[in-house]
Amino acid sequence: MKSTGTAVASVCFAALIAFFVYQWWFNPTRAVQRRLSEIAAALSVPDNEAAVARVARAAQLRKYLAPDIQVRMGPSEIVSRDQIVGAVAAFAPAPGGWNIQFVDVQVRVNHTTNADADAYMTVEVNSHDPRTGQPTVDAREAAATMKKIDGEWVVATAETKDTLQR
Amino acid sequence: MNRATLIRVVVLIATAYVVFGYVLLPTRLEGISMEPTYTDGRIDFANRLAYVWHPPQRGDVVAIRMAGLHAFYVKRIVGLPRERLEIVMGVVNINGEPLIEPAVVRKAAWNFPPVTLRDDEYFVIGDNRSMRMEDHDFGRTTRDRIVGRMLF
Numbered sequence: 001m002k003s004t005g006t007a008v009a010s011v012c013f014a015a016l017i018a019f020f021v022y023q024w025w026f027n028p029t030r031a032v033q034r035r036l037s038e039i040a041a042a043l044s045v046p047d048n049e050a051a052v053a054r055v056a057r058a059a060q061l062r063k064y065l066a067p068d069i070q071v072r073m074g075p076s077e078i079v080s081r082d083q084i085v086g087a088v089a090a091f092a093p094a095p096g097g098w099n100i101q102f103v104d105v106q107v108r109v110n111h112t113t114n115a116d117a118d119a120y121m122t123v124e125v126n127s128h129d130p131r132t133g134q135p136t137v138d139a140r141e142a143a144a145t146m147k148k149i150d151g152e153w154v155v156a157t158a159e160t161k162d163t164l165q166r
Numbered sequence: 167m168n169r170a171t172l173i174r175v176v177v178l179i180a181t182a183y184v185v186f187g188y189v190l191l192p193t194r195l196e197g198i199s200m201e202p203t204y205t206d207g208r209i210d211f212a213n214r215l216a217y218v219w220h221p222p223q224r225g226d227v228v229a230i231r232m233a234g235l236h237a238f239y240v241k242r243i244v245g246l247p248r249e250r251l252e253i254v255m256g257v258v259n260i261n262g263e264p265l266i267e268p269a270v271v272r273k274a275a276w277n278f279p280p281v282t283l284r285d286d287e288y289f290v291i292g293d294n295r296s297m298r299m300e301d302h303d304f305g306r307t308t309r310d311r312i313v314g315r316m317l318f
Contacts, residue, residue: 103233103234103236103237104232104233104234104235104236104237105233106233106234120233121233122232122233122234122236122237124236124237136196136197137196137237138196139232139237140232141232141233142233162305163230163232163239163303163307163311164230164239164241164290164303164304164305164306164307165305165306165307166278166304166305166306
């Protein structure tokens, strides 16, 4: 009886471990969320960032974008990964840098292919007012489509959404 | 700590979790678009029970959600469903009649073309109309995006 109980407990424990391993490493929704967090980190600019570090950050970002990525922010559109990476590498924000976070992220994976996903989120930008130095927060809704290329989730399209429609 | 105190602490924590997690959402206001009513950095709460018994009213200051409940817009309702709204030289007209807005102190000469709101749409604007219209986020939102009314 005791050995049966131990066996059942062991199986349950193993199943739990397997579940959490799957959730953390193999669940595509979790993988997309993880990739989005990495993108947010790559877009964040630390205070007094050196030029070399900025180029390295841009190179990191490049790995997360599809070659034919389309980004729409209001009326402007960018349709080239090189253009985005170049802009990130050249951009120097106000002193204090900024921190970008994707919050309230909702991911819907196409379970037929497991290689396409839609993501919808709020992009929160924490920075400092250049005049007063006070911390400021700006937030915008955004949507992105992700696709899996060579086993890696990359951004295929991204656009900002107007919460308030004019 | 005796048993009764422990129970009180647990009840207090549980109550605070429910109240501030689901009913009164703590909000820190950022920006100047609601000045002078709300100044930058002010703390308030979005009351999610405000519209359980009646729909949002004109003049209410409401929290409007983005993708979730982490970040809101805080704006004042000026237009209600099915109304026709336009802004002429800073004056909001509702169905052709100028709207009296005591909370708006200064008005720049904003002009916004007529728009007719749908059945579930509200028109919201911040109180600070002295800023450039292009710098001010305002417009139509749907009922399901209105999280609640600001408490104070």
